[in-house]
Amino acid sequence: MLPALTQLLQVQERDQRILKFQKDLKDIPLHQARARTQLAGDQAAVEKATQVVKETEVKIKSIELDIQTRQNTIKRLQDQQFETRKNDEFAALGHEIQRYQGDVRTLEDSELEQMEALEAAKAGLKTAQDKLAETQARVNDELKALDERATGIQARLTEIQKERGELAAPVDPDTLELYTRIFSKKSDAVVAIENGVCGGCHVKVVSSTIQSLRQGTSITQCDSCGRIVYLIE
Numbered sequence: 330m331l332p333a334l335t336q337l338l339q340v341q342e343r344d345q346r347i348l349k350f351q352k353d354l355k356d357i358p359l360h361q362a363r364a365r366t367q368l369a370g371d372q373a374a375v376e377k378a379t380q381v382v383k384e385t386e387v388k389i390k391s392i393e394l395d396i397q398t399r400q401n402t403i404k405r406l407q408d409q410q411f412e413t414r415k416n417d418e419f420a421a422l423g424h425e426i427q428r429y430q431g432d433v434r435t436l437e438d439s440e441l442e443q444m445e446a447l448e449a450a451k452a453g454l455k456t457a458q459d460k461l462a463e464t465q466a467r468v469n470d471e472l473k474a475l476d477e478r479a480t481g482i483q484a485r486l487t488e489i490q491k492e493r494g495e496l497a498a499p500v501d502p503d504t505l506e507l508y509t510r511i512f513s514k515k516s517d518a519v520v521a522i523e524n525g526v527c528g529g530c531h532v533k534v535v536s537s538t539i540q541s542l543r544q545g546t547s548i549t550q551c552d553s554c555g556r557i558v559y560l561i562e
């Protein structure tokens with residue numbers, strides 16, 4: 330085999346690893362985004378549970394206000410009752426007071442119900458928050474692992490790029506340029522011909538290509554795809 334071919338095969342091996350590492354690096358943000366989507370469901374559950382707590386608190390406030398209003402009315406009616414000297418008015422006021430007191434009892438019952446609902450809502454929120462925290466911890470671990478992976482790949486990439494540079498340096502510039510042009514289009518530029526078939530395009534090469542390879546004096550390209558070829562017999 331031509332020494333240039335041996336050199337190119339080594340360069341190509343590095344170039345293919347460089348491509349693979351570059352792709353792996355490019356995929357990392359996708360993996361990170363995917364990891365973060367795991368949080369969405371738990372975050373939504375926390376938001377919903379928070380909303381239920383808030384709504385229940387508002388209901389309780391509103392009931393308390395209703396109770397306060399009725400108690401003020403009761404107080405006012407009792408004052409009126411205290412001041413009146415007419416028996417029928419006294420009795421009428423007494424009935425009204427009882428009616429408002431009945432209202433207050435109903436409101437207090439419903440306040441109690443809402444207080445229980447609030448306890449349940451708070452427990453629900455706590456459960457949702459715990460689950461989110463658990464998922465967050467797992468996602469953080471995944472993100473950290475991905476960061477470490479990216480750092481590792483980057484280090485390896487730098488190393489291989491250096492190696493590639495050293496391996497490419499002694500290659501004849503025209504040959505290297507030809508190789509680079511083909512590699513940039515096809516991701517492999519140097520392929521074997523086996524049983525007369527090009528390993529790149531899988532087309533049978535013409536006999537002059539085989540002859541040229543047997544002479545082994547110059548770089549030979551596949552007549553179909555243009556890749557640089559070498560012979561396996």
Ligand SMILES: [Zn+2]
Nearest residue numbers: 527530551554
């Ligand atoms: Zn070919």
